[in-house]
Every structure is written in structure tokens, then in C-alpha cells.
Amino acid sequence: QLVLTQSPSASASLGASVKLTCTLSSGHSNYAIAWHQQQPEKGPRYLMKVNGDGSHRKGDGIPDRFSGSSSGAERYLTISSLQSEDEADYYCQTWGTAMGVFGGGTKLTVL
């Protein structure tokens, strides 16, 4: 069964960097995933697609501070030079055979 696992919460200081992780379930380690950001009281926004080889493609207007990478079954979202507006929920997402799958989301707090 295809499952995406994310830590419920993360925190980092203003101006620092943070790396969020999304882990693919066994047997699905080569899947690409997408990262989406949801700021408080807003709809989600597409950030990027991260492939199994670590390459990534960002959405329109996504700042260079956001980058993606991979290692095995893990897909990462790194945010550098954290700003207050980066405080949000971050979701990873992929596709199974006939269904979309989301991770549970990580709530990022900027200290």
C-alpha cells in the first residue's frame, strides 16, 4: 500500500534553513512526489516536483530559497533564509495506480 509519511511538526529560526522529509512506503522508493504549501487560512500552493534521482522542477514564482532533493525512499524540501511567511503546513503528494495520495503534512513554525 502506497503511503507517504511526514513528521507532524518542525521548527526553525528566522533566517535559518530547514529540511522537511517525506518518506515513501516500501516498494515505492522510486516514485516522484510533489510538495505543496498551505499558509494559514489559505488554499494550497504548488511548490515543486521532486524525482527519485533528486532532480526537481519548481512551480511558477517559487523563490530560489526553496529546493528539493532525494535519498532512497526519502524526498526532501529545503527552505533556506526562512521568512515569517514560510510558517505554513507542507504536504507531499504522489499518485498510486488510480488514486492520489497525500502525506499527513508537516506544520512548520518559524521562531
Added chain:
Amino acid sequence: EVQLLESGGGLVQPGGSLRLSCVASGFTFSNYAMSWVRQAPGKGLEWVSGIGGSGSSTYHADSVKGRFTISRDNSKNTLYLEMNSLRVEDTAIYYCAKGDQWLVRSDFDYWGQGTLVTVSS
């Protein structure tokens, strides 16, 4: 500029029906898959249904299969979600999301602002 505008949400009793709409602009609607994604109060995102660019291919989550139907009218640039036999657990904000290609299984590169569906007696 890509815009997705959902409508049709509201309060409905358990067992009732509702039809959501999503009007798209800023891109060639028929060239891209679309999906509905929902978010229950205080919860994460849950994919609900997806449809290919032509409308001939559709997928539904197990939680809504047999009750919800996704469809599209490419002449009106509009996506629909017909929801029947609604349950309390269907209460959520429903977002439409644009795929980045014609196939259903494509990345969601743009999202609407959502419409709230409340199922309660």
C-alpha cells in the same frame, strides 16, 4: 493568469446531495486534467476525484466511490463534483486543482480557494 473559482458549497443534511462547480480561466482547459481535493476541519488534505483532459478517464477515492461523480464541460471551462448520499464525515473545504498535463495522474500545479461543504442535521 490561471484562476480556479469553486462554488456550490453549503449546508446539507445527511443523505442529501450537492453539486460543486469550478470555473477555470487563464489556460486551455481541455488540455489539462483536473482533480478535487478536500480538507476536513483541522485536518490534512485528502484527494477525492480526478478526471483527464477529455473527460473519458476518471478516478475516485474509495471513501467516495459510488457516491461522488466527477465530470467536466470543456465548452464551459467548468469542472463539477456531483455529491450524493452525503455523510457527516464529508464535511470539508473542497478545492479544485489543475493538473500539469492531460493525464489524470499529473501534478497539481494550481489550486482554487475552496468551497465549504457542511453536512449536518
